[in-house]
Structures are given as C-alpha cells and as structure tokens.
Amino acid sequence: MHWQAPFLVLGLALQATCMTMNRDIPSVIEARSAWTFLGCYTDNVSGRALPNGEAVPGGTNAMTNELCQSTCLADGFSIAGTEYAGECWCGNAIVNGGGPAPDGNAGCDMACKGNSAETCGGPNRLDVYQYSSGGTTGTGKRGLAYNNNNPDGNAEYANLFVGYSKITWGYDWGYPAYNLDSSFEFVPMLWGLPSGSDPSWTAAVQTPGTKNILGFNEPDLTYSGSSNILPANAAAGYVTYMEPFSGSVKIGMPNVLWNNVGSSSGGNYDSAVWTEYFLGNCTTCHFDFAAIxxxxxxxxxxxxxxxAWFQGNVTNAYNTLNLPVWITEFQCYGTDAQQIAFLQAVLPWLDSQSYVARYAYFGVFPDYLVSSDGTELSDIGVAYATT
Known part of the structure; x- marks a missing residue:
C-alpha cells in the first residue's frame, strides 16, 4: 500500500478511527528511554537556564513534555524543558545559574496545556529532560513506514518516535530520507520499474550507511497505488537495478501482499503464485530477505x-520462501481499541520469532500512528512503540 492511495483487500475498506485511551502519561514519557527526567529546575527571565525558546507544532495550547522534547531534538538540542504550562525551552547545557530547585518538584505544579495529566513546569520552574543516544541506535525490529507529506516536507512525523528503543529503522517508499533522524536506519526502496537508467537510485544505494534495500512495492496488485508489474518484467527489473548491489547491501524480494487471493497483476492467481513465477524468472537473483x-x-x-490469521500468514511466508521475513506493511482494520489489542497480541510474538527480521505497522500519518494534528503519537502509535 502506498500512503495516499485508496485500497481494498478482500472487500475490506481501510479505516482508522480515533478514541481516547486512558494511560499513565509519565510512564509513556519514561518509555522514551533516551529521555531522562532530571527534575524541576529554577529559571529566571533575565537569564534563562535553557536559552532557546522554541515554538511547538500546534502552539502553546498543544504543549506537552513529549512535544517539547521532539521539537528540541529536531532543532539539535539535547535538553528540553517545559515551563508555565505552555512554554518549551531547549539547550545543550543548563546555564545562567539554573539548577535543581531547592524545594524539589513542588514548584513544577502547572498542568501542560496540551495534556492536563502531566505537568509542564511552573512560574520560573522548568520540568527538565535530557536526551542521550549514546551514539547508538535501538535494538528492536520495529520500523516506520512514513512520508514527507506534512507542512515542512520532511520526516517530522517519523521523528516523533525518536528515543523509543524498539524503533530502529524507517522507509518512505522511495528516497531520499527527508531528514529522518540519524538514530534510525533509512532503507531506500525502488518503488516501481524505471523506464531506463536510474542514476538517482544508484546514488541512493551507495549513500554511506545504507545496509538494506527494498524492491518493488506491491507489483502483484493492480490498484492505482501499486507498482503493478508482471512477474517476468519484475524479474528483469531486479536483474538490472537490484542485483548489481548484491554483496554490498542486503536485498529484499518484492513487497507483496501475501494474503491476497484470487487474482494478481499476473492473472487469476494469488500473490503467492505471482511470487513463484517471479522467482522462476529471476534464477540469477540474490535475495537476503523476503518482504510481505x-x-x-x-x-x-x-x-x-x-x-492468529496474521501469525499464520507470516509463518506461511517463511515456510514457503525460506528467507528471513520483513513485514514492511501490516495493519488490522478496526477501532483504535481493536488495533491496540491486535498489536499487544502480535508484537511480542513477532519479536520472539527468529525468522522475523523486521516489521512496520501502517503507517506514520495523522489518525494512524500519529495524532490527528500531527503533534504527537496516537494511542495506536504509543502501543506500537512501547508494547
């Protein structure tokens, strides 16, 4: 699926609904393991402890600690502080005599304007958090399927996941990375079959730090958001555009809708059969992982x-293809509560399967893994990042 296309699978319409989920906001913030709460600090208008006042998406009335943190990090600062319910201050050191408040946390007693369940400092008091990546990325399998469809035209929605150690990589159905945070591995994708030589694809693959590449997106399907390629043509495309990089990066098979039945771009047969025909025409191709x-x-x-349906499909793909499996898109259709329950059931299972290498829930967009206003994770996004 491409983010902007309408989509239909087995007569089921893609949908995402919003609900309020009761949760412990401080524990959610703490789950962003790279951010550490330092405490309630003193501040002074004549000499700010954190010298850079930052405007957050949605303005002062949207203020939360998490939103301030992501704003500071995006602007290159490792310390974030909220003050007076709606102010965000950033820096890389505490300056001008600021420090832990002598009365402890008592002065940081103002509810955040964007979330009354957490505090955002107080008068001349900052709730201060510090980010430390340790120069390393996380260790989890989870990834981000994102795009640059936002007011700034960058990866700002994906970067809301910075600090969640289970999230380690991302892709955007193409290239470039649109300033995806460096704590995530960016994986370029050759979405469709080029019409000729493609030096930009070569440059993307040869970008320092590229370790894995993804091939055609849903070539087995025929809807407007799929790449819609016959198996033989897809195989020829792999020989030309993917195989030259064998040995220098890990190459994924085409991203196919494994549970699609009845018809495909090749004819009246399932996507699993499309894959079989593709492999029969790509006998000189090297693959490091399957992508479904x-x-x-x-x-x-x-x-x-x-x-159980999902687990059965993933298991079947592995047993059929005998390669490590990346699930580059998956979603269950239902309410927020139903999707959260689904994630709570399948994520531990995915993490425990040695043959499941990586996976990405659909998708990093408002009303999906991101809140409707694009300023923070949705309830589904929090479940995906922390379960």
Missing part, C-alpha cells in the same frame, strides 16, 4: 482471531 504485506480485519467475521 498483510491487511485484514482485527476481528474476522468468521470469529477467528485476527492475530
């Missing part, structure tokens, strides 16, 4: 478990 998609109801109408 999955979309289905959270609670199938036949009463079976949506989580």
């Amino acid at each position: 998609h999955y979309y289905q109801d959270c609670n199938p109408s036949d009463g079976q478990s949506g989580a």
Whole structure:
C-alpha cells in the first residue's frame, strides 16, 4: 500500500478511527528511554537556564513534555524543558545559574496545556529532560513506514518516535530520507520499474550507511497505488537495478501482499503464485530477505482471531520462501481499541520469532500512528512503540 492511495483487500475498506485511551502519561514519557527526567529546575527571565525558546507544532495550547522534547531534538538540542504550562525551552547545557530547585518538584505544579495529566513546569520552574543516544541506535525490529507529506516536507512525523528503543529503522517508499533522524536506519526502496537508467537510485544505494534495500512495492496488485508489474518484467527489473548491489547491501524480494487471493497483476492467481513465477524468472537473483504485506480485519467475521490469521500468514511466508521475513506493511482494520489489542497480541510474538527480521505497522500519518494534528503519537502509535 502506498500512503495516499485508496485500497481494498478482500472487500475490506481501510479505516482508522480515533478514541481516547486512558494511560499513565509519565510512564509513556519514561518509555522514551533516551529521555531522562532530571527534575524541576529554577529559571529566571533575565537569564534563562535553557536559552532557546522554541515554538511547538500546534502552539502553546498543544504543549506537552513529549512535544517539547521532539521539537528540541529536531532543532539539535539535547535538553528540553517545559515551563508555565505552555512554554518549551531547549539547550545543550543548563546555564545562567539554573539548577535543581531547592524545594524539589513542588514548584513544577502547572498542568501542560496540551495534556492536563502531566505537568509542564511552573512560574520560573522548568520540568527538565535530557536526551542521550549514546551514539547508538535501538535494538528492536520495529520500523516506520512514513512520508514527507506534512507542512515542512520532511520526516517530522517519523521523528516523533525518536528515543523509543524498539524503533530502529524507517522507509518512505522511495528516497531520499527527508531528514529522518540519524538514530534510525533509512532503507531506500525502488518503488516501481524505471523506464531506463536510474542514476538517482544508484546514488541512493551507495549513500554511506545504507545496509538494506527494498524492491518493488506491491507489483502483484493492480490498484492505482501499486507498482503493478508482471512477474517476468519484475524479474528483469531486479536483474538490472537490484542485483548489481548484491554483496554490498542486503536485498529484499518484492513487497507483496501475501494474503491476497484470487487474482494478481499476473492473472487469476494469488500473490503467492505471482511470487513463484517471479522467482522462476529471476534464477540469477540474490535475495537476503523476503518482504510481505498483510491487511485484514482485527476481528474476522468468521470469529477467528485476527492475530492468529496474521501469525499464520507470516509463518506461511517463511515456510514457503525460506528467507528471513520483513513485514514492511501490516495493519488490522478496526477501532483504535481493536488495533491496540491486535498489536499487544502480535508484537511480542513477532519479536520472539527468529525468522522475523523486521516489521512496520501502517503507517506514520495523522489518525494512524500519529495524532490527528500531527503533534504527537496516537494511542495506536504509543502501543506500537512501547508494547
């Protein structure tokens, strides 16, 4: 699936709904393991402890500690502080005599304007957090399927996940990375079949730090947001555009909708059969991992478990292809509560399967993994990042 296209699988319409989920906001902030709460600090208008006042997306009325943190980090600062309910201050050191308040946390008693469940400092008091990446990325399998469709035309929605150690990589159905935070590995994708030589793709693959590359996006499907390629043509494309990089980066197979049945771009056969024909035409190709998609109801109408359906599809892909599996897109259709329950069921399972190398839930957009105003993670996004 491409982020902007309408999509239909087995007669099920893609949907995402919003709900309020009761959760412990301080524990969510603490889950951003790279951010450490330093305490309530003194401040002074004549000499700021953190010298850089920053405007956050949504303005002062949207202020939360998490939003201030992501804003400071995006602007190159490692210390973030909220003050007087709606102010965000950033820096790389505490200056001008600021420090832990003599009365402890008592003076940091003003509720954040964007979330009354947490405090954002007080009069001349800062709730201060410090970021430390340690020069390393996280260790999890989880990734971000994102794009640059936001007012700044960059990866700002994806960068809201900075600091969550289970999130380690991202892709945007193409290249470049649009300033994806350096704590994430960016994985370029050759979305469709080029019409001729493609030096920009070569340059993307040869960018320092590139370790993995993704191939065609849903070439097995025929809707407007798919690359829609016949198996033989896709194989020829791999020989020309992917195989030259064998040995220098890890190469993924085409990203196919593994649970698609009935028809494909090749004819009246399933996507698994499309994949078989592709492999039969790509006998000189080298693959390091399989790449699959999955979309289905959270609670199938036949009463079976949506989580069990998903697990069965992933297991089948591995048993069929005998390669490590990347699930580069997956989502269950349902309410926020149903999607959260699905994630809570499948994420520990995915993390425990040695043959599942990476996965990315769809997708890093408002009303999906990001809040409707694009300023923070949605409830689904929090579940994805922390479960």
